[in-house]
Amino acid sequence: xxxxxxxxxxxxxxxxxxxxxxxxxxxxxxxxxxxxxxxxxxxxxxxxxxxxxxxxxxxxxxxxxxxxxxxxxxxxxxxxxxxxxxxxxxxxxxxxxxxxxxxxxxxxxxxxxxxxxxxxxxxxxxxxxxxxxxxxxxxxxxxxxxxxxxxxxxxxxxxxxxxxxxxxxxxxxxxxxxxxxxxxxxxxxxxxxxxxxxxxxxxxxxxxxxxxxxxxxxxxxxxxxxxxxxxxxxxxxxxxxxxxxxxxxx
Numbered sequence: 001x002x003x004x005x006x007x008x009x010x011x012x013x014x015x016x017x018x019x020x021x022x023x024x025x026x027x028x029x030x031x032x033x034x035x036x037x038x039x040x041x042x043x044x045x046x047x048x049x050x051x052x053x054x055x056x057x058x059x060x061x062x063x064x065x066x067x068x069x070x071x072x073x074x075x076x077x078x079x080x081x082x083x084x085x086x087x088x089x090x091x092x093x094x095x096x097x098x099x100x101x102x103x104x105x106x107x108x109x110x111x112x113x114x115x116x117x118x119x120x121x122x123x124x125x126x127x128x129x130x131x132x133x134x135x136x137x138x139x140x141x142x143x144x145x146x147x148x149x150x151x152x153x154x155x156x157x158x159x160x161x162x163x164x165x166x167x168x169x170x171x172x173x174x175x176x177x178x179x180x181x182x183x184x185x186x187x188x189x190x191x192x193x194x195x196x197x198x199x200x201x202x203x204x205x206x207x208x209x210x211x212x213x214x215x216x217x218x219x220x221x222x223x224x225x226x227x228x229x230x231x232x233x234x235x236x237x238x239x240x241x242x243x244x245x246x247x248x249x250x
Contacts, residue, residue: 007215009215011150012173012177013173013176014028015176019182019241019245022057025057026061029063029097029136032136032175034095036065036094037063037066037067038069038087038095038096039051039067039068039069039097040070040096040097041098042070042072045101050186051068053182067088071084072107075157076106076110076154076156077159081111081156084108095135095136096136097138098149099140100141101142102145106154109137109139109148111135112135112136112172113167113172115135125156126167126168128169133172139174139177139178140178140183142187143184144195144199146202150173150177151172151173152168154172181244184244184247186238192235192238193231199223200223203224207221223250226246226249230242230246230250231243
């Protein structure tokens with residue numbers, strides 16, 4: 001039986017989109033039995049107050065043990081993943097929630113598969129070298145750019161070797177991705193522009209890829225159209241929730 005033409009489409013196991021979707025986080029956590037979450041974010045997102053409404057919502061829904069790791073660099077580094085795992089284990093956390101851009105999400109994804117692992121992080125680089133993930137993982141992007149919330153890869157910087165490496169595994173696909181436009185409203189203009197162009201490049205690259213399928217091509221075309229339509233509006237009107245939502249879909 002020839003299966004050369006079979007195409008496989010991979011994404012997050014559950015995807016929530018639309019205005020105020022971030023407020024459904026407590027329900028999603030409950031479905032995954034997460035009671036002591038570690039929120040992985042970066043200092044900029046934390047200082048901007050973006051995660052505070054999320055924390056307030058969790059507390060109002062009875063989640064009291066919330067831990068935060070925000071020492072994330074622009075390029076997620078291997079030693080940061082190891083430190084973040086330390087925070088996760090020291091506080092006996094039972095789930096990882098990424099709130100931020102691609103760096104925070106790539107770090108969180110790595111933590112979810114590396115915490116409790118007996119091998120070194122370097123041994124996980126490459127394709128399908130990860131054991132089945134036991135730690136629930138939820139990703140909530142604050143930019144519309146990398147799409148890391150729905151991919152099965154984590155790109156990390158090995159500082160000593162000065163090279164970026166990738167962990168590729170379906171275990172990195174989040175249990176839940178929440179693409180909530182309200183989390184992007186305070187995104188600075190230059191970040192809105194840069195992440196939007198990043199998304200545009202990804203869409204074009206996806207369409208032109210040798211591995212493109214009819215599904216990915218149709219999604220790529222739709223993404224390009226939405227970005228061209230919504231990105232200038234989101235840049236000029238940062239609080240335009242409709243434009244932010246459209247960028248998130250792309």
